[in-house]
Amino acid sequence: MTEDVEGVVEVQVEDIGQLAAEVDMGEDVVLAAVKVTKSFGGLVAVREVDLEIPRGDIVSLIGPNGAGKTTFFNVIAGILDPTSGHVAFDKRTMIARPIRAWFEPIVWVVPAILAGLVAAGALLLNASPTVVSLLILLALGLLIVMFLAAIVRPRWYLRVLLRAGVFRSARPNDMVKAGIGRTFQNIRLFANMTALENVQVGMHHTLRANAADALFSTPRARTEERTSADTATDYLRLVGLADRRGELAKNLPYGDQRRLELARALGSQPKLLLLDEPTAGMNPRETIEMTRLIDRLRKDLGLSILLIEHDMKVVMGISDRIYVLDHGELIAQGSPEEVRSNPRVIEAYLGKPAA
C-alpha cells in the first residue's frame, strides 16, 4: 500500500473479510496485537509491534521514557486509531486503521435513495398521491434513522458497515464493554466524586437502568442503585478502601488514588486489565502492597494483565512475560530472566559501553 511515513511500509489488512471473521488466535490468548504502528505526522511513536497476552498471564511492557508504551496502550484501549496493523481481542478484530471510511456516508444515504427511487417509480406509474408522499416520508425517515445510527453506532449498523466493506475501529467504551479495563499514567479519577461514585461510574456498562427508569423511579432503577453501591463497596474492599467510600477522590492520598483507579477499572468486570504505571510515585511499602494486589487479581479473579512499569523489582517479580520497547520498536521479549540478560535491553537502559 501507500507509504505514509518515510521508512514505514504499511502492512494494512486489505481484506475486510479478514477483519470481520473470527480471529483464530488460540484458546489461551486474550489479546493479540499484530504489527501495530502509530505515527504522529512524521514521528513514529510505535513501529510494527507484535504482542500477545496469554489468558491469565501478567505481561509487562517496559522501556525508557518516550519509548511509545503509553501510545501503544492508547491504541489497544481504542483511544487512538493505529496507522497500520490491527488488534484482536477475544477472537474479534476490534481495532485497525479504518478501511474504506469514505464509503460510510454513502451507506447513510443509500436506503433513502432507494426509497426515493421507489417513490419516483410510483409517481411515474400514476400511483395515488398518498402512496407517493408516504414513500417520500419513508425516505426522509430512513435518512434520519441512518444519521442517528451513524452517531450511536448500534450493533446492526456496524454489521451493515462490514457488509459494505467499511471497517471502523471500536471506540474506548466499546473496548470496555468487550472486557478491557484500564488505569492511567497520570491518575484520571473523577476528582469531585466520592470513591464509591467513581467505582459506580466504572460499573456503568454492567448496569441497565436507563433514562426512563430514572424518570419514573422504577423498581429496577431503585434496586440497581442499592445493589450497585454494595458491589462497588466490595471492589473498594478488595483494594482496601472500603472505609473511605464516602470520601472525595481528590482528598484521598496519592497511593489510595492509584488503588481507587484500579477499583474503578475492576468495576467494569474486565477480562483484561491495562495498568499504566500502577506503582508510579509510591513508596516502597505501597509498591509491595500494590504488587501483591496485582498478583492477587490474577490469581483470585483470573484476570489477564498488561502492565507498563518502570520499577524493575515489580516487573521482574510478577511478570510471566516481558516486552521491551525502545524508540517505538520492540527490541526484546521473553521471560524475566531472558530479558534481564538481553544485551540490547541493557544498552537501551544504560547506554552503550564505552569503546
Added chain:
Amino acid sequence: MSAAIARLRTTSGAHRSASILIGWAIVATVLPFVVAYLPPFSTFQSANLWIDGFTNAGVLILLALGLNIVVGYAGLLDLGYAAFYAIGAYTYAFGASPIYGLHVPFWPMLLVGAVAAAMFGIMLGAPTLRLRGDYLAIVTLGFGEIVPAVFLNADKFTKGTNGIGGVYRPNFLGEFPIIDPKPYYIAMVVILALVMVAVYRLQDSRLGRAWAAIREDELAAASNGINTVTTKLLAFALGASVAGFAGVFEASKLTLVSPDQFIFQVSFTVLAAVVLGGMGNPWGVAVGAFVLYTIQSVLLKGLNTFFDTLALPAIGPINLASIDFTQYQFLLYGLALVGMMLLRPEGLFPSSRRRRELHAETEAGGDELGPDPSSSPVEEA
C-alpha cells in the same frame, strides 16, 4: 432544634420526590397570599398581576431547569437554548390555532411539543458532539440564531414577523379564562413540580453519574465504558424537551407566537439564571430564574414608578424621573454576572459537587492531585 432538622433531612432524603412535591406545594400556595395581603407587596401591584408575573417567572424557571440538565449536569455550554423553546411554541401553534384549522387539546400537545423539541435537541446536538467549550458555545449560538430565522423567513407556513395569532388556550373543566391568571398559575405549578422531581431523579441516577463523569473528564468517562455520544445526546434531548414544555405553555398563555420571542436575549437570560442560581442545583437554578425575572419585570418597573412619584429635580443632565430603568436590564445582568464570577463563581445556591469543583484550593487535599479535565486527551508516550 438541630436534631429535628437532622431528622427532617434524613426523612426528606429517603422520600425525596415526596418532599420536593410537598415543599413545592407549600411555596406555591403561600406565595400568592403573601403578595396579595402582605405589605409592601400588596401595595406594589394587584394580586392578579403578581400571580400572572409568577406564572411568567415559572416559564423562565422551567427553561432554567432544562438548561441546567445540559449545562449544569453534562457540562455542555449551550448558548442557543431558546431554539428549543421556539420549537415547542411553534409546535403548539401549528397544532392548536386557526392557521391550519387544527385544535389538538393542550395537554397532549404539551407532550408533543416536548418530543418535537427533544428531536431537534438530538439533531442539533449531534454535529456538536466532538466540540468542547468555546467551540461548542459558538455552534450552539449559531443554532439559536438559525431556528428563529427559519421561523421568520418561512412566512408561508409561519406568517413570518406577524407570528401566529389566535392560539387556543388550554382547556381544563372549560377553557382557561383571559382575565383570571389563576388557572395558568396552577398549571405552571403542577408542570414545574413534575419537572423538578424528574430532574432530581435524573441527577441521582446512573445517567446523572455518567453526565457528571463526562463533565469532569470525558476521556476517563469513555475509558470507563460510558458511551459519551449517546449520553451527551440524551442531555441535549432531555434539556430540550423541558424547553418544549415551556414553549407550549408560553404559546398557550400569550395566544401568540412570533419569532422575536426567541431572540438571543432569551438564551442569555436563561443561562444567566442558571449561572446566578448555581449550576447543577435545581432549587438554586429555580431561585436564580425567579430572582432574574423579578428584577427584570418588577424591580426595574418599580424603580420607574418610584422615581416618577418622587419627582426629584433634575441635577444637570441627570434626571432620575426620566430614566427608563428597564432599559438597563442587561447592564444589571452583566454587572451581576461579573460580580458573581469574582465573588461566588459557583452561584447563589450551588450543588455540593460544583462548589467542590470551584473551591478546590480551600479544601484539604488541595487540587494539585486532581486530574485536569482540559488536558490533552492523548497522553505523551
